[in-house]
Amino acid sequence: MTFGDRSRSSPFEPLHLTKTQLQQCQDLTCQLLDRTLRSYDERNECVDSHLSAPRHHADLDRNRWKQLKTQANVSLYAERSDSPWRDFHSPGSNSSLLAVGTIHDTLNEVMFGLETPDFAAIQLRAETLFKHPVDGAVLAQFAGPTETDPFQFMGITWMTGQRSWPLNLVTQPRDFILASATGVMLHTNGDLIGYEVVHSIDLPQCPPLPKPTVRGKIMYGVIYTQRDDGDVDVFVQMHVETRSPLHDKLVVAEVWESVLGFWNAPSLSEAKKLQWCLNQKNALSWKSEVTLDDDSSGIKARHCENCPNKRSSTTRRRSTHLSDHNTCALCMVQICSSCRVKRTLKEPDENGNLDLHIAVCRVCMLFVQHQEPTEIALDNQKQREARQNTESKSEKKKYSAFGGEWGLPMFSPGRYPSISVSDLLRMINSLSDVGVNQVQRASKRKMQPIIPVG
Numbered sequence: 149m150t151f152g153d154r155s156r157s158s159p160f161e162p163l164h165l166t167k168t169q170l171q172q173c174q175d176l177t178c179q180l181l182d183r184t185l186r187s188y189d190e191r192n193e194c195v196d197s198h199l200s201a202p203r204h205h206a207d208l209d210r211n212r213w214k215q216l217k218t219q220a221n222v223s224l225y226a227e228r229s230d231s232p233w234r235d236f237h238s239p240g241s242n243s244s245l246l247a248v249g250t251i252h253d254t255l256n257e258v259m260f261g262l263e264t265p266d267f268a269a270i271q272l273r274a275e276t277l278f279k280h281p282v283d284g285a286v287l288a289q290f291a292g293p294t295e296t297d298p299f300q301f302m303g304i305t306w307m308t309g310q311r312s313w314p315l316n317l318v319t320q321p322r323d324f325i326l327a328s329a330t331g332v333m334l335h336t337n338g339d340l341i342g343y344e345v346v347h348s349i350d351l352p353q354c355p356p357l358p359k360p361t362v363r364g365k366i367m368y369g370v371i372y373t374q375r376d377d378g379d380v381d382v383f384v385q386m387h388v389e390t391r392s393p394l395h396d397k398l399v400v401a402e403v404w405e406s407v408l409g410f411w412n413a414p415s416l417s418e419a420k421k422l423q424w425c426l427n428q429k430n431a432l433s434w435k436s437e438v439t440l441d442d443d444s445s446g447i448k449a450r451h452c453e454n455c456p457n458k459r460s461s462t463t464r465r466r467s468t469h470l471s472d473h474n475t476c477a478l479c480m481v482q483i484c485s486s487c488r489v490k491r492t493l494k495e496p497d498e499n500g501n502l503d504l505h506i507a508v509c510r511v512c513m514l515f516v517q518h519q520e521p522t523e524i525a526l527d528n529q530k531q532r533e534a535r536q537n538t539e540s541k542s543e544k545k546k547y548s549a550f551g552g553e554w555g556l557p558m559f560s561p562g563r564y565p566s567i568s569v570s571d572l573l574r575m576i577n578s579l580s581d582v583g584v585n586q587v588q589r590a591s592k593r594k595m596q597p598i599i600p601v602g
Contacts, residue, residue: 158285160306160354165288173290173304173349177329180345184369185335188383191248205249213246217404222249222382222411224404245400247384247407253414255332255374258382259299259342260420260521261413264330265292265529267305272494274309276416277409282309284323287354291329298525299342300331306354308361322364325354335373342372365389370410382410421519422508423493424528429478452487473507478516481509489513 165173194209205223208215213225227244251258261277264270267286274282284307291302308323327349332342348365356363368386375381384407388399425432473490476483488507495504508516 158287158306159357160285160287163288163304163351163353169351170290173288173327174302176327176347176349177302177345180347180367180369181329181343184343184345184371184383184385187246187385188371191383208246208248216245216400221251222247222407224400224407226400243388243396245386245388245403247382247386247410249382249411250375251372251380251382251411251414252378253380253417254378255340255342255372255380256521257417258372258380258413259330259332260525261415261417262330262344262410263293263299263525264301264328265525266532270305270307273416276419276494277412278406279409280309280406282307284308287325291331293525293529295526297331297333298522298529302329302331303327304349304351320360320362322362323357324364324366325349325351326366339373341374342370344370384410417521418517419491419493421521421524422491422516424524425478425512425516425519426493426506432478452484473505475507476509476512477506478508478512483507483509 191208205218205221208223208225212228214228215223215225217224225246225248227246229243262273264273267284270284271282274280284305287304287306289301289303291300293300305326305328306323307326308321310321325348326346328344328346330342330344332340335341345368347367368384370385371383373381373383386403388403473488474482487510489510490505490507493504493506495502
């Protein structure tokens, strides 16, 4: 079972969009990406005179930004209402919030953790990183993962979820119709960046649901940049509806918790890689020792001398249960407590998500951590396409791929015109067009591997 299998049925049919509506969706996402990139560039122009680099995340311009929260690797700010640099493009009475900082990992790991190629991935991300279960469906998909950009997505999603305490005491249930886009591309300065933009959109095909559900509004953009020191610079710009001082304080607390979820992306990436290895363990070759070399030094892991002692006459039979913490869930050898690495995965069932606690040996954990996220993302996409092809053959569709009941184009997750990185850039006036080959070479840049936790 997948996360998507247990979603409640969507009140909306797959979208049949006119060309005008399709253009509106693309314009919204690209304009938000353009605005986020402009703000990102403005932040980078405010350099530290001593380091000749962008200011530390805890030291932004205090004339423009009021610091709300901060910790070692991230800070949250609100734009001052009387600031002469205030973003007047922010819609309505929305306030602009800014979260900046660094993630100690590679861009590929971050993007793999945050990718949303289908609604099952959206649910996994929401529950794992943000502790916020959601239901919904992808109503239309215009672009998906490609070899050039394994993390690419553009589409429209319906989503609903209950606000966390104490906001659920003062707000009604909400749902959202969201136009969103994610992926990687080259910025005009040559930097390889990841991006994510999410914008509420009004469509007549998706009218508001009956009360008490309220149609909510969301708008944010995120830029991830690989730095020379191996870390990822993160820039999150959010536009939040303002109401009363008490409500705003509750919203800030909720936003802070959500922001921290972005910084946990590497942990979700590792969990996805571990899940993939579990699914592929019969096809993979497991060894009692592994050595991986990088530019700095060789990294080696092996089972310790205590592990063979576990293989007594009473424990020699290998357990097939993943919950057996005396056995590696991947290579199935007996392991001692010092070689055991515990992890928790999400196991969906009919009543929600169960936490599946498993143990793997240090050798297998090192193997998992060094799997290439882009290759797994592409393999997962091939599996999704295979499932969709099987489903399409087993049942006849009511609507054709390019003509529905109303004679309008229909875009489904299984069939979409791929939007390349260069196509996306052409829609953004502030960016220059770059070739796909340039992005492909940059995205395959070797990164520093992760040392496993013993």
